[in-house]
Amino acid sequence: MVCWSRSGSLFLTRAIWVVTVVMLTVSLAAGTIKITPPCALNSTNRTVTICTPGSSATVSVPVHIVAGTRDSSPVTSIQVLVDGNQIYQTNASFVDVYVNSIAAGAHSVVVNAHDSAGTFSKTIPITVSANAGLNNIRHIIYFVQENHSFDNYFGMLGPYRVSKGFSNNVDGLNLNATLNNTQGQPVHPYHLQTVCMEALSPTWNSSYHDVNGGKMDKFLNGAGSTKIDPTTTRAMGYYDQRDLPYYYDLATQFATSDRFFSPVLSNTNPNRMYLFAGTSFGHIRPDRPPAGGWTQATIFDHLDQAGVSWRYYYQDNGIYLPQWSTYQRDASKLQPIANWYNDIKNEPSLPSVIFIERAGPSKLDEHPPYNIQIGAANTAKILNALLSSQSWSSSVFILTYDEGGGSYEHVIPATAIPPDSIPPMLQTGDAQGDFGHDGFRVPLIVVSPWVKPHLVSHTWRDYTSILRLIETRFNVQPLTARDAAADNMMEFFDFTKASWLTPPVLLP
Known part of the structure; x- marks a missing residue:
């Protein structure tokens, strides 16, 4: 070996x-x-x-x-x-x-x-895995929302599973955990009383500060002080099934993981670079792209090269692909979300890979301080349409979040293969970090008639595993060393039977 x-x-x-x-x-x-x-x-x-x-x-x-x-x-x-x-x-x-x-x-x-x-x-x-049966999946659909850690959203998923008759095999929140706020006062995890929590700071420097060498104890001492919350106590807040009933039921009926991470300890843009390109090619900030867009190859370029059909649905003018040169070649493959509801009615013509862009300007991406319940309802609308369509039997829908958003997370970031030899573009005073670690845990739900019902995976992955699943299923060349070494998510599936060919009745 x-x-x-x-x-x-x-x-x-x-x-x-x-x-x-x-x-x-x-x-x-x-x-x-x-x-x-x-x-x-x-x-x-x-x-x-x-x-x-x-x-x-x-x-x-x-x-x-x-x-x-x-x-x-x-x-x-x-x-x-x-x-x-x-x-x-x-x-x-x-x-x-x-x-x-x-x-x-x-x-x-x-x-x-x-x-x-x-x-x-x-x-x-x-x-x-020998990847047997993967050809039962003819459509891989992924949708990435914004800025919530696993503990913030799914820290109470284990008790919910018990209430539904399943085991509590989720590494969730310890309600006795204690962190000190900016005034040195002890704070325990608590149920948030608002669905519009103010944003925190998930930048590279704030994230390394929060991790504190693996102690995971500085989330309340970083940036994010506001008039409403001057001691950043909200970082210890969490939601549960009372706030997110659809997500809690979805994660319980289908499949999830308590070891799914964002790819880099930083904020949205560097992580979404990994989502498209398998690397941030040194970037740790939301740097401005050059004229014509970033020239690095994206998963969409590799799909083109492999002759694999794809489509990119957008919900408003918050579209990320125009920041990449891919857009100059493939702008026609971007379609408004209204088309999604008709396209899924005709399975033979539905593309093999579909990316659904989040709706930031419309305040539907669940990014703090936007109303998470309105965002979740929008996700439910998109997904429920698939569940009742003729495309359901051959599809997988993957919902995750681009980064932790600065909220408390007790699990240490996983190690991972650096995508390339490009070091972080550090400026004077920046935290000394690397691309050999993932970011924080984020929520994940894998929805398909072929998933193992009620599964909770405990194996390390970041969302370059979504790229690896696409590459494995459609024989597409990897983008970087990171996605080439990523696990391909076969654990989530049982292709000997379609357990949810008739979808479960989900909570609204």
């Missing part, structure tokens, strides 16, 4: 799909900024915590394996074994490695740690 470690001691061999498979060996720079530990560790002494994949997860190649240790004595070495065969060893107290040469099927992953007293370990089963 061939793998690549973030310490650079081994290499990842990854397949780049063009017309035929070309095997390239690449060495990618690891993240230079330490955010430790890699995930929340078991509190018991002499234990190994496997951060990703989740136990019993279905994953794609390369398989990203991350683990940390809790030990009162120094850990002298860690080994990773797959099916009893050692594939990697390090002298560190944690491991972060991508495993490429692993066959489709069921496997056992063991992480052994060694100290002066001997060996302790953790074992999980995983299944590597």
